[in-house]
Structures are given as structure tokens and as C-alpha cells.
Amino acid sequence: MTANPPVTFAARGEPKEEIGGVEFDASQADLYRTNLLLRTANRIVYRLGEFTAVSFPELRKKAARLPWETILQPGQPVAVRVTCHKSKLYHSDAVAERVAGAIGDFFGKPAPMKKFNENSRPLPQLILVRFNHDTCTISADTSGELLHRRGYRLETAKAPLRETLAAGLIMASGWDGRSPLLDPFCGSGTLAIEAALYARRIAPGKNRRFAFMDWPGFDKKKWEHQLARANSLEIRSPVTILASDRDAGAIQIARSNAERAGVLDLIQFDCLAVSAIQPPNQAGWVVTNPPYGVRVSPDKDLRDLYARFGDVLRRQCPDWNTGVLCSNDLLIGQMHIPLLEKIHLTNGGLPVSFYRGKVQSL
Ligand SMILES: C[S@@+](CC[C@H](N)C(=O)[O-])C[C@H]1O[C@@H](n2cnc3c(N)ncnc32)[C@H](O)[C@@H]1O
Numbered sequence: 001m002t003a004n005p006p007v008t009f010a011a012r013g014e015p016k017e018e019i020g021g022v023e024f025d026a027s028q029a030d031l032y033r034t035n036l037l038l039r040t041a042n043r044i045v046y047r048l049g050e051f052t053a054v055s056f057p058e059l060r061k062k063a064a065r066l067p068w069e070t071i072l073q074p075g076q077p078v079a080v081r082v083t084c085h086k087s088k089l090y091h092s093d094a095v096a097e098r099v100a101g102a103i104g105d106f107f108g109k110p111a112p113m114k115k116f117n118e119n120s121r122p123l124p125q126l127i128l129v130r131f132n133h134d135t136c137t138i139s140a141d142t143s144g145e146l147l148h149r150r151g152y153r154l155e156t157a158k159a160p161l162r163e164t165l166a167a168g169l170i171m172a173s174g175w176d177g178r179s180p181l182l183d184p185f186c187g188s189g190t191l192a193i194e195a196a197l198y199a200r201r202i203a204p205g206k207n208r209r210f211a212f213m214d215w216p217g218f219d220k221k222k223w224e225h226q227l228a229r230a231n232s233l234e235i236r237s238p239v240t241i242l243a244s245d246r247d248a249g250a251i252q253i254a255r256s257n258a259e260r261a262g263v264l265d266l267i268q269f270d271c272l273a274v275s276a277i278q279p280p281n282q283a284g285w286v287v288t289n290p291p292y293g294v295r296v297s298p299d300k301d302l303r304d305l306y307a308r309f310g311d312v313l314r315r316q317c318p319d320w321n322t323g324v325l326c327s328n329d330l331l332i333g334q335m336h337i338p339l340l341e342k343i344h345l346t347n348g349g350l351p352v353s354f355y356r357g358k359v360q361s362l
Helices: 030-035 056-063 090-106 161-172 190-197 220-232 248-263 302-315 329-335
Strands: 006-009 017-018 020-022 043-051 078-087 125-132 134-141 181-183 241-245 268-270 286-288 321-326 339-347 348-356
Touching: 030 043, 030 220, 043 125, 056 134, 078 090, 078 241, 078 339, 090 125, 090 248, 161 190, 161 339, 161 348, 190 241, 190 248, 190 268, 190 286, 241 248, 248 268, 302 329, 329 348
Parallel strands: 006 020, 006 043, 078 125, 181 241, 181 286, 241 268, 286 321
Antiparallel strands: 017 020, 043 134, 125 134, 321 348, 339 348
């Protein structure tokens, strides 16, 4: 898992793992379902076609044969994002221009080129072009805004995790969805909220729009059917989720986010320093993202914080499972919690690890 896993759509045969993604065959209903239900994917892209091209005229001619009518209206603005690797055509801006030109040729009307800025409205249709050893793969983004934008997190405190990464950490922690879960450094509440959505089986995409909804072939009935099906799978889980932070402002933000996500009733938020947490007796999971700084040698304050955190866990959470996201082995070492696994990830481009462990009793 990475912080940025794209999921590609429309390969043939078995799902195929790629670096940072999965390629699979899918129906239109699957396209709706994957956008609606996947908790850790960044975006779902639909493969329009693949061909070789070694000159710009060849690229334009072959790209103009793709089924553009399935995703675009004539004259609709597009954003074309290009990557080129070991190919004769390596000038990405020129490739983007030719692909937009090919779309114009297809419709007999130019397709205006726009920048893809997630915060601007309306979003242009994003087209992804990848050249690898002269093979050109052209795909259409089906998601629109990245899938971590669930719609509930309108405010953030310091250093928030992406919702997709938070959901991935909850799953990677091995949490069973029933035992208590605690985040004593909760910030904007992302881990606790994603845990609550997961425990209740709430579809992460149920409150947002997707790019495919603007496609000519969008089947509203089919989408509503998928949505109703996802809603019917929700459960009223009696689980205890505790989230605390010493920053009162962060707790206020976390509460508002949880309310928007529809899970405020499931999470107990408290403004507390980590040394003051009072978890239940039943052993559960601590999944958290304490401050870690980005320096190679962490300062003394952070080392003390991790040492204190380890002491608190031994005293208050014997036999609990732990999952701590951190960029530094030295800091994790200060906790003196036996490690079970270290999972390498990136968070906002920074290499980090998710350290899974188990608290021993005193
Ligand atoms: C990296 S942020 C957590 C971000 C969070 N995962 C999110 O998605 O928003 C670390 C948090 O730890 C809190 N913190 C720092 N020292 C603390 C302490 N001693 N006790 C409790 N919280 C603390 C900070 O206020 C900050 O909100």
C-alpha cells in the first residue's frame, strides 16, 4: 500500500497487481461500486485503449480512434496528464496537445485544454496518458476529486492524514471492528472516523460526486441501485472508539468532521494529554499518528513523548495491539513495545512506516 494507490480499470482476466495499483476487468456497475466502496484507492481509471506510436501524427491518428463518445460530450474541456518513459515521444506537453487534438478530430469540435485543479469547479475530465517503451496507454479518470475526499473533512488540525491512508492503517492494524479502538493523538479525528465508517460498513463515497456521473452513458438507475445496496449493508455496531488530543481546537474540529461523516455517536472525543487517557479494561487496538517531525535526529522532546507514550500504554493498555505511524525508528524504539511488523509507506511524499506491536503487561 502507498499513500497514492491508483486503481486501473478494464484489464482482461484476473486482477493484476502493479506498482501502486491494481488492474482488473469490470462492468459499469463495478465501476460505480469501486468508486463508492473502496476505502484505500486514490482514484479509479478506465482504460480507453493502448497502441504503439513513435511519431506525433501516428499518436494523433491512433488516439482519434478511441471511444471518446463514452466519456465526453463534443467540445467538453479536458485536462491531459502525461508521463513518458523510454519512448521516442518524450515531450509531455506536446503529447498532451496531440491527444487533445485527437479528441477534437473525433468530435469535429476542439476540446479545450484545462489544468486539473481539484478545487476548481467545474472539474475538466481528466485524461491520463502513459508512454512506456513507445506503447501509449490512454485512460479516463472515473473519480473526479481524489477518493480520499469523502466529503466530511471540511476542517483540519495540524498534519492531517489522508482519509485513504487512515482507512488503510485501520485495516493493516488488524483491528477486528468490535474491540475498543483508541487514538490518543487524534488531531482532526481521521483515524477514529475512518474506523467508525469501517466498523459500520458505511460506504466511504456515499456523500460525494464522481466524474463518471457526467459521462454520456451514466446510468442513474444503476448508480442508485448500487447506493441503495451499499446503504443496506450498513450495521449498527456497538463498538467503543476513543479519540483524544491535548489540543482543544483539534477536538472541536474532529467532532464536526465526525458529525458530518454521520459517526459522532460512535466516537468518544476528549481533550486530554496522552498521559491522562483512561481506556476501558477490555484490551483493544491503539492506532495512532503521534507527531514525528521530519528530522533524522529527533529532538529530546519527541523522544520523551514517545517514551512517555510507551509507559502509558504499559500501565493503561496491557495486552493491547498497537499500530503507530512514524517516520523514525529511533522514536519508536523509545516506546519499548515489542514489534510484530513494520510496513513501509509514504505519507505526503515522505517515507514513513506503520509499526505494529503488542503491549506487554507490567
Ligand atoms: C500528526 S498529528 C495527528 C493527525 C491526525 N492523525 C489527523 O489525521 O488529523 C499529532 C497530534 O498529536 C497531538 N499531540 C501532541 N502531543 C500530545 C500529547 N502529549 N498528548 C496528546 N496529544 C498530543 C497534536 O495536538 C496533534 O494534533
